[in-house]
Amino acid sequence: xxxxxxxxxxxxxxxxxxxxxxxxxxxxxxxxxxxxxxxxxxxxxxxxxxxxxxxxxxxxxxxxxxxxxxxxxxxxxxxxxxxxxxxxxxxxxxxxxxxxxxxxxxxxxxxxxxxxxxxxxxxxxxxxxxxxxxxxxxxxxxxxxxxxxxxxxxxxxxxxxxxxxxxxxxxxxxxxxxxxxxxxxxxxxxxxxxxxxxxxxxxxxxxxxxxxxxxxxxxxxxxxxxxxxxxxxxxxxxxxxxxxxxxxxxxxxxxxxxxxxxxxxxxxxxxxxxxxxxxxxxxxxxxxxxxxxxxxxxxxxxxxxxxxxxxxxxxxxxxxxxxxxxxxxxxxxxxxxxxxxxxxxxxxxxxxxxxxxxxxxxxxxxxxxxxxxxxxxx
Ligand code: GMT
Numbered sequence: 001x002x003x004x005x006x007x008x009x010x011x012x013x014x015x016x017x018x019x020x021x022x023x024x025x026x027x028x029x030x031x032x033x034x035x036x037x038x039x040x041x042x043x044x045x046x047x048x049x050x051x052x053x054x055x056x057x058x059x060x061x062x063x064x065x066x067x068x069x070x071x072x073x074x075x076x077x078x079x080x081x082x083x084x085x086x087x088x089x090x091x092x093x094x095x096x097x098x099x100x101x102x103x104x105x106x107x108x109x110x111x112x113x114x115x116x117x118x119x120x121x122x123x124x125x126x127x128x129x130x131x132x133x134x135x136x137x138x139x140x141x142x143x144x145x146x147x148x149x150x151x152x153x154x155x156x157x158x159x160x161x162x163x164x165x166x167x168x169x170x171x172x173x174x175x176x177x178x179x180x181x182x183x184x185x186x187x188x189x190x191x192x193x194x195x196x197x198x199x200x201x202x203x204x205x206x207x208x209x210x211x212x213x214x215x216x217x218x219x220x221x222x223x224x225x226x227x228x229x230x231x232x233x234x235x236x237x238x239x240x241x242x243x244x245x246x247x248x249x250x251x252x253x254x255x256x257x258x259x260x261x262x263x264x265x266x267x268x269x270x271x272x273x274x275x276x277x278x279x280x281x282x283x284x285x286x287x288x289x290x291x292x293x294x295x296x297x298x299x300x301x302x303x304x305x306x307x308x309x310x311x312x313x314x315x316x317x318x319x320x321x322x323x324x325x326x327x328x329x330x331x332x333x334x335x336x337x338x339x340x341x342x343x344x345x346x347x348x349x350x351x352x353x354x355x356x357x358x359x360x361x362x363x364x365x366x367x368x369x370x371x372x373x374x375x376x377x378x
Contacts, residue, residue: 001371002031004079006072006100007091009040012208013288014121017151017174018091019043024177024364026050033083035075037068042265053079069095069102076103080114087371088116093124094134097141115146115378117371120169122151122285122306123212125159139163147374149367152307155285170370173310174286175363178355181295183272192273195259200230201337204274204298206267206289207281209239217280217326219245221301223252224330229337233258236270272296275337282323284308290318291358294350299336299343301329311358317349 003025007018019040022032026049034040035053045052055075057066076088076099088103090096100116107114118141129138142148142165149170150156156169196202203222207213215235222233235245235258242260249255264270271277277293277300284290286307290300294311300318302308312318319336321328336343 001025001087001368002033002083002085003371004033004035004076004085004088005091006035006076006088006096007040009034009036009038013174013286014092014119014124015040016042016288017121018089018119020175020177020360021089021364021367022050023047024175024360025367028364028368031083033079033085035072035079035088037072041263051083069099072096073099073102073106076100077106077114080107081110081112085114086375088114089119089371090116091119092121093118093138093141094128095137095141097145098137101141101144113378115374117147117149117374118142118145119172120148120150120155120159120285122155122283125155125162126283126285126306127212130162135163139165143167146378147370149370151286152310154307154310158285158306172363172366172370173307173358174288174291175358175360176288176291176295176354178295178359178361181268181271181292181354182351183297187269188272191269195234195273196232197230200232201225201276202232202234202274203276203278203333204234204236204271204293205278206236206271206292207239207279209237209241209245211241212282213239213241214280214282214323215241215245216248217324217329218278219248219252219254219258220326221278221280221330221333222258223248223254224326225333225337226254226257228334231257231337234270234274235260236262236264236267238263267292268296271298274298275343276301276333278329278333279303279308280321280323280326280329281305281308287311291354294318295354295358297347297351299346299350301333301336311353313353317346317353 008015019042026032057071097118205218279302304320314320
């Protein structure tokens with residue numbers, strides 16, 4: 001198949017999923033065309049079967065806000081026609097589904113058929129989409145899509161309720177390449193000393209540091225762990241709350257024990273170095289960072305929100321708490337890190353969950369099958 005993919009190419013779960021999906025589909029012989037405003041950050045640009053089409057948004061003094069959605073729609077239509085795409089797959093409803101709808105309509109006037117699928121990721125529904133100024137157009141874009149998928153059952157139900165959508169939404173959960181995300185003992189032996197001494201526990205958090213991630217809770221939990229045992233924290237990512245984290249690190253006097261390592265491309269080489277992942281988010285429609293950690297045999301302490309319970313079974317392959325319950329999260333982290341046997345059992349269970357249910361090799365065929373069904377019925 002020839003598939004166009006549009007996503008936010010910068011740091012964020014939806015862009016990661018879209019990019020990894022394109023990479024996996026290309027490896028299975030499909031021709032993939034990314035249509036985005038910059039090259040997705042996990043693409044090297046050297047992968048075969050993958051093409052990148054930049055959306056250039058030209059400005060004009062009259063425009064206070066350059067019309068990206070229109071430039072995107074135009075580029076989608078051009079690429080689809082030039083490369084005879086079978087399908088467009090857009091990730092994150094706003095504004096991508098509306099741009100795809102325009103592209104479909106433009107091409108239809110020329111007798112070209114281009115179905116499009118929208119994948120809902122979370123904040124497009126739970127935050128941005130519910131903003132009154134975006135709600136009607138988001139609902140319209142979803143309803144006009146030829147197919148809609150969501151990355152968890154939670155998000156499907158939330159979308160149906162919040163947008164009063166009755167059409168079918170297919171749940172295809174996020175995935176991880178278990179051959180790329182795994183714990184390689186040699187790599188760990190080589191790289192871990194850069195981040196922690198052998199007697200120290202290493203905790204990790206990976207996100208875009210937005211308020212929804214509750215970075216303040218990450219630092220608070222870590223500060224309590226660091227009081228109880230020698231420990232270090234690796235903070236991977238960057239975003240608006242980085243200065244909050246830095247401020248709190250100083251407040252709790254743990255600044256020398258935290259590695260702020262910023263945005264990283266190859267998180268598969270960093271996650272396996274850790275003993276425990278902290279994901280105390282206010283909301284996660286899925287929690288991709290926890291899945292990536294689980295595949296690397298790193299259990300997560302997370303929150304009982306959104307789609308997280310569809311991934312983490314409390315007490316089995318991770319631990320879940322109420323949002324903001326820093327006391328319980330800290331107590332649990334200290335107990336788990338002090339019990340090597342339980343920690344290892346949880347790490348093994350997480351790896352098994354990733355392999356059994358969320359490996360790319362299991363999930364990608366679900367997308368292929370869905371593409372076939374959408375193409376057949378449109
Ligand atoms: O969490 C974010 O701020 C980024 C956001 C995105 O769209 O990039 O993440 C959402 O999509 C991820 C990939 O499907 C999910 O793993 C995240 O749980 C989801 N975030 C939220 O629902 C807050």
